[in-house]
Amino acid sequence: MTISEEQLKNLVLKILKRLEEEGKKEKKLLYMVCTSAWDERYYRFLEEIQSSGEYRICPVIPDEWQEEVRDACLRKFSSCTGIRYHSQGIPADLEDAVTVFPVVPTEVAVKTALCIHDTFETTWLAGCFRAGSRILFLQSGLTPFSGKERPAYQEQILSYYRKLLEYGIEIAACESLFRSDSLKSTVVKENSGVCVTGGKRLITASNVEEHASDGVLLLKEGDIITDLAKDRARLLNIVLQKT
Numbered sequence: 001m002t003i004s005e006e007q008l009k010n011l012v013l014k015i016l017k018r019l020e021e022e023g024k025k026e027k028k029l030l031y032m033v034c035t036s037a038w039d040e041r042y043y044r045f046l047e048e049i050q051s052s053g054e055y056r057i058c059p060v061i062p063d064e065w066q067e068e069v070r071d072a073c074l075r076k077f078s079s080c081t082g083i084r085y086h087s088q089g090i091p092a093d094l095e096d097a098v099t100v101f102p103v104v105p106t107e108v109a110v111k112t113a114l115c116i117h118d119t120f121e122t123t124w125l126a127g128c129f130r131a132g133s134r135i136l137f138l139q140s141g142l143t144p145f146s147g148k149e150r151p152a153y154q155e156q157i158l159s160y161y162r163k164l165l166e167y168g169i170e171i172a173a174c175e176s177l178f179r180s181d182s183l184k185s186t187v188v189k190e191n192s193g194v195c196v197t198g199g200k201r202l203i204t205a206s207n208v209e210e211h212a213s214d215g216v217l218l219l220k221e222g223d224i225i226t227d228l229a230k231d232r233a234r235l236l237n238i239v240l241q242k243t
Helices: 005-026 041-050 070-075 106-113 120-131 151-166 174-178 181-189 227-235
Strands: 028-033 055-061 097-101 134-138 170-172 195-197 200-203 216-219 239-242
Touching: 028 041, 041 055, 041 070, 041 174, 055 070, 097 120, 106 120, 106 151, 120 134, 134 174, 151 170, 151 227, 170 174, 227 239
Parallel strands: 028 055, 028 097, 097 134, 134 170, 216 239
Antiparallel strands: 195 200
16 A cells, blocks of 8 residues: 555654644643733743743733733744633642742732732732642842832841742742752752752852851852842841852
8 A cells, every 4th residue: 555645744744743742741831920011021031941842831911911912922932832811810720830920029929928819910829829839939020129228128028038938939040940859949948057959058038147257158159149148138238259
């Protein structure tokens, strides 16, 4: 029995399609939750994570972005498997998915720390807590201090971020999505004692004072220091110095 060129072509296309579908099934689902205001950091996150090829990304966007044609722009990324709108509510598959906030308004962080769930974003996070799913707040997405705030205000905001870490929310760079599970668990816990990750010290907001001596924190090659730890050091007038 001979196979025509057209039949062979169709067979190859079917095999390629099946392989593509199987590849998508193996990739983990990642929800990119977007807040009401558009921010270019959403694009940057998609560009960064798309190169890894490890995730199927579903942007979760405000309904009004349809009028701004933002949804069409997001669909151009090959890693985007679909768009979900805020009006569609909370999905049932959070347990098997990862949720990432590339932009984290201070209001969202504070309300989540206080267990106030009266907005779409905080309700989504409450759903993640109930499902036991992984949550990542990008460090680059946090609202930085202007430097003009009173120390008491800065300390209160930092305390909210520490509370989020206690809840299991990771505050890290995009690269943490590509690390091993053991490293992820170390980053998320932010233990109050000395943290060692692969032979490197992990200096966090909760242990920055333990690593400092006489107002100076010596950073060795390979040390990892979080942005919150840097804010904490600045608040305490601790000088970061590389050895």
